[in-house]
Every structure is written in structure tokens, then in C-alpha cells.
Amino acid sequence: MKDKSTISRRTVLAGGAALATLATTRSGWAQAETGERPVVLITGTSSGFGRLMAEGFARGGAHVIAAMRQVSGRNAAAAEELRVLSGDGMAIDVVEIDVLSEQSVNAGVARAIENTGQIDVLVSNAGIVVPGPVELQTPADFASNIDTNMGGALRVYRAVVPHMRDQGQGTIIQMSSALGRAIDPMLGGYCASKLAVEAAADALAYEVAASNIEVSIVQPADAYPTRLQENAIRYWEEMLSRRDAADRAKLDVYAPHIEAMLAGLEPDRDLDPREVSDAVIHLASMPFGERPGRLTVGPYKDGIDPVNAAHDQLQNDMMEHNPIIGLLTLD
Structure with a gap:
């Protein structure tokens, strides 16, 4: 059985120290060390953090599998933009994956493995926000946050983990949010989805440690400018259009909340989303066994880090009494 110091490699690092370590990591990390391109699968690459990560990983020497839905439809231009980047030392393959569909996920992951032979890093990034008062959201509206953000991550885990286990090692980076720790009224469904995905990723980290697979969570901690917000307003307007007369009558009650x-x-x-994408790329480049279990990036980091540290302490205390601890190993 490993001692507790091995199990607690997932303890939260102090923010300054973690970022200082990340900042010293060179680009072209795994390629420089092994002579081969590491393969990085990223979901949700049509825009935002995912799009920036796809390009950043490729410029750093990785072979990127850029996954997105509607490659021939709404996201055709985004897909072509990434394809054009491939070449001149950069390798980017665009694969269609809709994380809402297990069939799509399985087919896309299988295609990625067929093309590259391996997946070294998974960045589970696809996500949405369907905002609004909890009272005005039907169970389906509320659950749409969870089915994409939590269910989508789970579908991808199920497709990728067996491959990583077979190849003997892997890294999973789960994109979350500061709202995986703090609640923002009017974003109840989104917060619930991020609370859920953090719980699942934490559990997964314990369960796959013996397979030499590491799991880390990244929490952007402010409203970085991406298409997430624009899409959220669209989802809100679509949700309003489906409300019946009784629910529409409640809009006046919530008018100031909605405003x-x-x-x-x-x-x-004023925020640069590259802060987040760069942090993810550096996190992936850290030596195996030295990555923090969580990394918070953004102006609200100082508020979220103590919450993460308290959670980490409680979790480690609980694990001391959990019989599964004897099954955890990173060897």
C-alpha cells in the first residue's frame, strides 16, 4: 500500500507556487523528450478555450485531435480554420464529436486512435450555460446543462480511459469553473453541472490511479470572453420561447434578477482567455506525478483556492478511513 504522501499528490498547490512551476515549463514538452509527438484530444474546439488550446498545443509540438460537433454545419468555418493551421510543423486533425451522443463520442475517439495510434492527453472542455431562475426552468432545461457538461465528460471518459489503460499511461484534464465551488444565482443548472463534473473527476482520479492515469481539474475564475456567454443568451431566449402562459406571468417577478x-x-x-488555455497547456506539460489535482486561473483565484484547500483536507481525511486507499497506486 502506498503511503499517504503518494495519495496526496493531488493536494492543491498554493497558487503562486503552482503558476511559477508552470511558467518554467518549456514548450514542445513531450516531443523534445521522446522524439514523438504526444497526441492530445480536446473536445469543444470550435471556439473559446478549446480553440485556443488546439492551436497552442499544436504550436508546442503536440498532435492535436480537435473535436467539435456539426463539423459540416454550424462549425464548418471553425473546422476549416483549424485544418488550415495544420502543416508547417503543426499537426491538427478535426474530428466530429457531439458529446451528447455516446455513438458520436465512441466513433470519434475510435477514429482518433485509428489515425494516431494513441491518446496521451484528454482535455474535456465541451460545455454550455443554460441560464435562468430555477423556478422557470423545466427539468429538461435544467438538465441540459448537466447532460452536456457532466454527461458529455462521462461519455468521453468511458471512451478514452480503456485506451489509456491499455497503453499504460494517460492524462485527463477536466475543464470546470469557479462555479464548481461557488453558486451564482440565475446559473443554478450550470453550477450544478460543474459541481457534478468535479465530483466525478475527483472520483475518477482515485479509480484510475492504479492504471497510471492522472486526472486534473482546471477552474477558470472569471468571465473570460469566449462564445460561452453569447450562446448562453441564445439558450435563454430559446427557453423563454417555450414557456407557457403561467411561467411567462412569473417573468415580472424575476425582472430585476433577469436584468x-x-x-x-x-x-x-479586459481578460485574456489565453491565460486559461496557456495554463492548461503548461499543466499538461508538467512531469507525470507532479500535476496538481486542481488549478484555478483568474482574478477570483484567491477566493476559490481556500475553498479547494479545505475540500482537499477534508477529502484526504476521509480517504484515511476508506478501504479503497489500499488499492491506489501510481506505479
Whole structure:
């Protein structure tokens, strides 16, 4: 049985120390060390953090599998933009994956493995926000956050983990949010989905440690300008169009809340989303066994880190009394 110091490699690192370590990591990480391109599968690459990560990983020497839905439809231009980048030392393959469909996920992952022979890093990034008062959301509206953000991650885990186990090692980076720890009224479904995906990723980290697979969570901690907010407003408007007369009558009650919600969905243009994508790329480049279990990036980091640290302490205390601890090993 491993001692507790081995199990607690997932303890939360102090923010400054973690970022200092990440900042010293060179680009072209695995290729420089092995002579081969590491293969990185990223979901949700049509825009935002995913799009930036796809290009950043490729420029760093990785072979990127850029996954997105509607490759021949709504996201055709985004797919072509990534394809054009491939070449001149960069390798990017675009694969269609809709994380809402197990069949699509399985087919896309199988195609990626057929083309490259391996998946070294999975970045589970696809996500949506369907905002609004909990009272005005049908179970289906509320669950749409969870089915994409949590269910989508689970479908991809199920497709990728067996492959990583067979190849003897792998890294999974799960994109979350500061709202996986703190609750934002009017974003109840989104917060629930991020709370759920963090719980699942934490459990997965314990369960696959013996297979030499590491799991880390990244929490952006502010309204970085991506298409997430624009899409959230579209989802809100679509949800309103489906409300019956009784629910529409409640809109007046929530009018000030809705006004505040829409203002809060305005992205902060002073923030650079590359802070997040760069942090993910550096996290992936850290030596196996030295990555933090969580990394928070953004202005609200100082508020979220103590919550993560308290959770980490509680979790480690609980694991001391859990019989599964004897089954955990990173060898």
C-alpha cells in the first residue's frame, strides 16, 4: 500500500507556487523528450478555450485531435480554420464529436486512435450555460446543462480511459469553473453541472490511479470572453420561447434578477482567455506525478483556492478511513 504522501499528490498547490512551476515549463514538452509527438484530444474546439488550446498545443509540438460537433454545419468555418493551421510543423486533425451522443463520442475517439495510434492527453472542455431562475426552468432545461457538461465528460471518459489503460499511461484534464465551488444565482443548472463534473473527476482520479492515469481539474475564475456567454443568451431566449402562459406571468417577478443575469453574462474584455488555455497547456506539460489535482486561473483565484484547500483536507481525511486507499497506486 502506498503511503499517504503518494495519495496526496493531488493536494492543491498554493497558487503562486503552482503558476511559477508552470511558467518554467518549456514548450514542445513531450516531443523534445521522446522524439514523438504526444497526441492530445480536446473536445469543444470550435471556439473559446478549446480553440485556443488546439492551436497552442499544436504550436508546442503536440498532435492535436480537435473535436467539435456539426463539423459540416454550424462549425464548418471553425473546422476549416483549424485544418488550415495544420502543416508547417503543426499537426491538427478535426474530428466530429457531439458529446451528447455516446455513438458520436465512441466513433470519434475510435477514429482518433485509428489515425494516431494513441491518446496521451484528454482535455474535456465541451460545455454550455443554460441560464435562468430555477423556478422557470423545466427539468429538461435544467438538465441540459448537466447532460452536456457532466454527461458529455462521462461519455468521453468511458471512451478514452480503456485506451489509456491499455497503453499504460494517460492524462485527463477536466475543464470546470469557479462555479464548481461557488453558486451564482440565475446559473443554478450550470453550477450544478460543474459541481457534478468535479465530483466525478475527483472520483475518477482515485479509480484510475492504479492504471497510471492522472486526472486534473482546471477552474477558470472569471468571465473570460469566449462564445460561452453569447450562446448562453441564445439558450435563454430559446427557453423563454417555450414557456407557457403561467411561467411567462412569473417573468415580472424575476425582472430585476433577469436584468442582473444578462449584465453578468457580459464577458470581461479586459481578460485574456489565453491565460486559461496557456495554463492548461503548461499543466499538461508538467512531469507525470507532479500535476496538481486542481488549478484555478483568474482574478477570483484567491477566493476559490481556500475553498479547494479545505475540500482537499477534508477529502484526504476521509480517504484515511476508506478501504479503497489500499488499492491506489501510481506505479
